[in-house]
Amino acid sequence: MNAENELIRLTKENDNFRKIIKTQQNTIDRLVNYFILGQKPSGLSK
Numbered sequence: 001m002n003a004e005n006e007l008i009r010l011t012k013e014n015d016n017f018r019k020i021i022k023t024q025q026n027t028i029d030r031l032v033n034y035f036i037l038g039q040k041p042s043g044l045s046k
Helices: 004-034
Strands: none
Touching: none
């Protein structure tokens, strides 16, 4: 039972890390598009 709970905990933790990494990658992509490619991010007016 303890091993099963640990597996569930690690699975949730892994999912959380995947979400964090995806968010960070999206942020990096937007920064690259804005600063390097000169594309204005959607949703911002200027």
